[in-house]
Amino acid sequence: MTTAKVHAVPHILTSPWRPGDALTVEEAGCLAAALSPVSLRELSCCGFSDELIAGLLHRGLLAGGEPAPGLWFRHGWGRPQEFLKAAVADRARTAHSRPPQPGPVSGVLDSREVVHQVLARRSVRKFSREPLARSVLEDTLTAAGALLHAMPYLRLYVVAQDVEATPRGAYAYRSDGTLILLRDGVEDRTMRDVAHQYWVLGTGAVIFIGVCWKDLEEVHGSGPAAFLTLLTECGKLAHTMVLTATAQSAGTWMTPAIDEQRAAEACGLADTDGRDGELLYMVKIGMPRTAEDDQ
Numbered sequence: 681m682t683t684a685k686v687h688a689v690p691h692i693l694t695s696p697w698r699p700g701d702a703l704t705v706e707e708a709g710c711l712a713a714a715l716s717p718v719s720l721r722e723l724s725c726c727g728f729s730d731e732l733i734a735g736l737l738h739r740g741l742l743a744g745g746e747p748a749p750g751l752w753f754r755h756g757w758g759r760p761q762e763f764l765k766a767a768v769a770d771r772a773r774t775a776h777s778r779p780p781q782p783g784p785v786s787g788v789l790d791s792r793e794v795v796h797q798v799l800a801r802r803s804v805r806k807f808s809r810e811p812l813a814r815s816v817l818e819d820t821l822t823a824a825g826a827l828l829h830a831m832p833y834l835r836l837y838v839v840a841q842d843v844e845a846t847p848r849g850a851y852a853y854r855s856d857g858t859l860i861l862l863r864d865g866v867e868d869r870t871m872r873d874v875a876h877q878y879w880v881l882g883t884g885a886v887i888f889i890g891v892c893w894k895d896l897e898e899v900h901g902s903g904p905a906a907f908l909t910l911l912t913e914c915g916k917l918a919h920t921m922v923l924t925a926t927a928q929s930a931g932t933w934m935t936p937a938i939d940e941q942r943a944a945e946a947c948g949l950a951d952t953d954g955r956d957g958e959l960l961y962m963v964k965i966g967m968p969r970t971a972e973d974d975q
């Protein structure tokens with residue numbers, strides 16, 4: 681076995697669950713171990729046989745070389761879907777031996793008032809010509825930032841498109857509330873390529889949630905359960921930001937369907953495998969378009 685790297689192929693990862701092409705438990709384990717590029721030697725050390733690895737390479741379920749950036753974007757949601765299925769199955773199998781845990785919406789939808797707020801808001805995709813007040817952005821970041829102590833592997837980045845008293849550009853949010861400029865002036869073209877949905881443009885800002893995979897693994901380990909936790913927490917952060925912005929009359933929409941590579945470029949992130957984190961999710965915030973804007 682060599683130090684050459686292999687990785688699981690996301691778009692094919694969905695097919696082995698079709699009847700007649702099932703994976704063995706060992707094969708699934710090997711693919712899960714190769715979701716991030718891993719050397720053949722490391723796979724071998726984990727106990728996966730040469731024959732099993734060769735079989736997966738032959739079937740196209742493992743691929744050699746570094747994965748092209750943005751695999752998730754180009755191959756849709758195959759990998760998260762399969763992760764989630766695996767996580768749900770794992771939870772069901774092991775639930776009886778675990779201590780009781782709060783449900784995933786705990787702390788999010790746990791009061792009647794919040795449920796009403798969620799039901800009352802609607803996504804906004806047309807934005808005012810007026811810039812977003814800086815205080816709305818700050819309050820939104822502060823509310824999300826308060827959750828980050830329990831999610832130390834998550835990061836927040838902002839692309840200010842038109843925010844009062846804030847030069848257009850990409851910023852890192854720090855836990856002391858400051859915004860550190862990473863990239864001056866991010867073009868509309870760049871933002872359009874991040875989301876491929878033109879309503880990402882306009883006044884206001886986009887807040888990105890990123891994950892440092894190494895830090896996540898330190899806290900939650902690797903595997904489906906950690907991934908499920910991560911997705912749930914992205915949802916909690918987005919939920920918090922959306923409700924905070926809405927309470928100040930701003931409009932929002934959110935999506936995890938972003939091109940990770942383009943998003944990293946937009947934010948000026950150099951080390952997405954490391955502490956900068958890989959961007960997973962975005963929330964757009966701006967003042968809703970009014971009749972006056974249309975005149």
Ligand SMILES: Cc1cc2nc3c(=O)[nH]c(=O)nc-3n(C[C@H](O)[C@H](O)[C@H](O)COP(=O)(O)O)c2cc1C
Nearest residue numbers: 798799801802803804805877879933934935936937
């Ligand atoms: C996980 C997730 C992904 C979403 N992806 C998109 C998206 O790609 N584009 C978009 O315009 N809205 C997206 N939305 C917003 C939903 O379309 C919207 O929240 C849903 O239709 C309910 O409408 P409401 O927000 O007005 O209540 C997404 C929402 C969630 C929670």
